[in-house]
Amino acid sequence: xxxxxxxxxxxxxxxxxxxxxxxxxxxxxxxxxxxxxxxxxxxxxxxxxxxxxxxxxxxxxxxxxxxxxxxxxxxxxxxxxxxxxxxxxxxxxxxxxxxxxxxxxxxxxxxxxxxxxxxxxxxxxxxxxxxxxxxxxxxxxxxxxxxxxxxxxxxxxxxxxxxxxxxxxxxxxxxxxxxxxxxxxxxxxxxxxxxxxxxxxxxxxxxxxxxxxxxxxxxxxxxxxxxxxxxxxxxxxxxxxxxxxxxxxxxxxxxxxxxxxxxxxxxxxxxxxxxxxxxxxxxxxxxxxxxxxxxxxxxxxxxxxxxxxxxxxxxxxxxxxxxxxxxxxxxxxxxxxxxxxxxxxxxxxxxxxxxxxxxxxxxxxxxxxxxxxxxxxxxxxxxxxxxxxxxxxxxxxxxxxxxxxxxxxxxxxxxxxx
Amino acid sequence: xxxxxxxxxxxxxxxxxxxxxxxxxxxxxxxxxxxxxxxxxxxxxxxxxxxxxxxxxxxxxxxxxxxxxxxxxxxxxxxxxxxxxxxxxxxxxxxxxxxxxxxxxxxxxxxxxxxxxxxxxxxxxxxxxxxxxxxxxxxxxxxxxxxxxxxxxxxxxxxxxxxxxxxxxxxxxxxxxxxxxxxxxxxxxxxxxxxxxxxxxxxxxxxxxxxxxxxxxxxxxxxxxxxxxxxxxxxxx
Numbered sequence: 334x335x336x337x338x339x340x341x342x343x344x345x346x347x348x349x350x351x352x353x354x355x356x357x358x359x360x361x362x363x364x365x366x367x368x369x370x371x372x373x374x375x376x377x378x379x380x381x382x383x384x385x386x387x388x389x390x391x392x393x394x395x396x397x398x399x400x401x402x403x404x405x406x407x408x409x410x411x412x413x414x415x416x417x418x419x420x421x422x423x424x425x426x427x428x429x430x431x432x433x434x435x436x437x438x439x440x441x442x443x444x445x446x447x448x449x450x451x452x453x454x455x456x457x458x459x460x461x462x463x464x465x466x467x468x469x470x471x472x473x474x475x476x477x478x479x480x481x482x483x484x485x486x487x488x489x490x491x492x493x494x495x496x497x498x499x500x501x502x503x504x505x506x507x508x509x510x511x512x513x514x515x516x517x518x519x520x521x522x523x524x525x526x527x528x529x530x531x532x533x534x535x536x537x538x539x540x541x542x543x544x545x546x547x548x549x550x551x552x553x554x555x556x557x558x559x560x561x562x563x564x565x566x567x568x569x570x571x572x573x574x575x576x577x578x579x580x581x582x583x584x585x586x587x588x589x590x591x592x593x594x595x596x597x598x599x600x601x602x603x604x605x606x607x608x609x610x611x612x613x614x615x616x617x618x619x620x621x622x623x624x625x626x627x628x629x630x631x632x633x634x635x636x637x638x639x640x641x642x643x644x645x646x647x648x649x650x651x652x653x654x655x656x657x658x659x660x661x662x663x664x665x666x667x668x669x670x671x672x673x674x675x676x677x678x679x680x681x682x683x684x685x686x687x688x689x690x691x692x693x694x695x696x697x698x699x700x701x702x703x704x705x706x707x708x709x710x711x712x713x714x715x716x717x718x719x720x721x722x723x724x725x726x727x728x729x730x731x732x733x734x735x736x737x738x739x740x741x742x743x744x745x746x747x748x749x750x751x
Numbered sequence: 752x753x754x755x756x757x758x759x760x761x762x763x764x765x766x767x768x769x770x771x772x773x774x775x776x777x778x779x780x781x782x783x784x785x786x787x788x789x790x791x792x793x794x795x796x797x798x799x800x801x802x803x804x805x806x807x808x809x810x811x812x813x814x815x816x817x818x819x820x821x822x823x824x825x826x827x828x829x830x831x832x833x834x835x836x837x838x839x840x841x842x843x844x845x846x847x848x849x850x851x852x853x854x855x856x857x858x859x860x861x862x863x864x865x866x867x868x869x870x871x872x873x874x875x876x877x878x879x880x881x882x883x884x885x886x887x888x889x890x891x892x893x894x895x896x897x898x899x900x901x902x903x904x905x906x907x908x909x910x911x912x913x914x915x916x917x918x919x920x921x922x923x924x925x926x927x928x929x930x931x932x933x934x935x936x937x938x939x940x941x942x943x944x945x946x947x948x949x950x951x952x953x954x955x956x957x958x959x960x961x962x963x964x965x966x967x968x969x970x971x972x973x974x975x976x977x978x979x980x981x982x983x984x985x986x987x988x
Contacts, residue, residue, distance in 0.1 A: 338985070339984060342981050342984045342985060345978075345980055345981035346981060348977055349981065353974065356967075356970060389798060389799065426920070428819070435966075436959075436963070437960075437963050437966055437967065437970075438963060438966040441966075441970070682791070691959070692959060692960070695790050695955070696952045696956075698790055698791060699790045700788065701787045701788070
């Protein structure tokens with residue numbers, strides 16, 4: 334299939350698929366994402382405080398606030414309707430917004446910046462992948478990837494921005510003399526969506542030549558985070574961190590036997606990755622190996638996350654696509670995993686057919702979702718439990734394969750010693 | 752073999768349809784068609800829902816709301832339940848135009864309510880109870896009230912509803928017991944049955960698209976440009 338078209342065509346097909354859904358699909362999340370940057374743009378410096386006091390919610394890290402505010406400022410020059418739509422986000426219900434006379438253009442513009450980050454991921458992919466057939470496979474898979482199209486261009490979630498930063502740091506960490514840039518991009522990733530924080534130790538371990546170098550790289554990684562969070566903390570105080578209170582098994586401090594097992598598994602995988610980096614000869618490190626480290630970390634992180642939050646999985650998709658492109662044995666399992674996650678996204682009506690609400694809200698929001706069907710046929714909790722376990726078992730298997738491969742690649746004396 | 756498998760599947764689906772899902776409660780069992788296509792008009796389990804006083808003390812709760820869709824046919828109430836609960840609640844639905852006569856009423860046995868579970872993404876434990884009525888034609892724009900009251904013959908105890916202080920333009924403050932409480936609303940949902948009408952579906956979509964001719968013309972040219980460019984590449988290849 335990838336051989337059917339040339340590179341340019343795959344690029345255009347990807348663009349066409351994204352453009353086709355952008356103006357006609359809407360989920361409440363994209364409205365939430367754009368509401369606070371607009372207030373900030375209009376002089377509300379205490380944006381986090383306002384979000385906490387008036388909307389009972391936290392907001393994402395500060396860089397996405399600044400980036401979207403900047404984008405909205407630029408976009409407003411091209412569309413006055415977009416500016417009025419953004420104004421209405423604070424005091425109008427979703428129902429009112431769906432009746433806006435500038436709905437399609439506003440929804441289109443809110444998702445437009447993601448195209449740039451999509452491009453960044455592809456650019457980095459082109460630099461990393463040297464084999465022509467692997468690159469074509471990567472491009473075709475990325476162009477057609479249902480998770481990327483659905484989560485970013487239909488739901489309007491911005492995980493692609495942080496994902497692009499992580500891919501850039503992945504590319505740069507193995508470039509001699511550019512390790513500090515890799516840490517800086519990871520830092521920007523944290524300032525967009527927090528999760529790249531788990532990759533800081535991995536990046537520093539890979540990039541640092543000695544302890545002094547490690548401290549230098551850590552400063553590049555942590556410095557911008559501390560600085561920008563510090564600025565917003567000085568303005569708004571504790572509400573800056575309110576987003577951490579959002580439900581997630583990875584952040585929930587509660588203690589149950591199930592959580593203890595989860596934490597032990599996550600810690601064991603993370604420890605293995607760090608130890609492997611530490612004891613492996615640096616000159617044997619390449620992108621394929623680095624990709625396996627990243628995938629292991631992501632699989633471990635996702636064991637603690639709900640499978641129906643499809644947009645989170647965009648963090649991992651570039652790396653899953655990369656391993657499939659370079660290793661044919663991974664293609665079917667990766668595709669199966671992507672489809673499993675994708676199908677779990679259609680739970681609520683607003684994220685199934687209801688996503689086409691801009692065209693006809695009453696009709697599309699009336700159509701049943703996956704949850705309506707599964708909840709009708711079985712007890713919904715059985716279904717959720719079953720899908721969660723299928724996902725966990727599949728990724729446990731993948732983790733085992735990755736660990737086995739990495740273990741076998743260790744030089745023999747090291748394997749014996751450890 | 753394949754035929755047999757299909758027969759088994761069909762039988763399974765028919766079985767599920769004929770019995771309905773076991774974890775829902777019905778005022779009157781609706782058909783699959785009525786259940787499948789419904790529009791969520793009011794979604795008000797929002798903000799920080801909190802427990803009302805027990806029905807043993809307040810006796811009744813009344814919530815007035817404006818319906819914004821035709822064929823109102825479902826209300827989902829949110830109850831909190833105590834381990835020792837008893838009695839019956841009477842649910843009534845009124846229309847402001849109907850001179851105080853109940854359009855629909857139903858007795859709810861408190862003991863038969865399903866055990867509390869975590870509700871949605873909220874860290875609250877309770878039971879969502881679905882009440883189906885036959886679809887109310889031309890309900891759009893009309894004002895309705897639902898009232899839950901403790902049955903005088905079998906007083907309800909160990910049960911209450913969730914309330915919230917979050918405002919909603921479709922709701923008036925709830926009457927809890929004898930008094931209307933400012934900035935307090937019942938946390939509940941309401942739905943309308945969607946009537947399938949192809950002309951109306953396409954007409955609505957067309958009229959909505961027609962509101963943004965300039966943007967959509969530009970968008971059409973952009974899409975065509977990308978498509979033509981890709982097609983030309985194919986010819987080159």
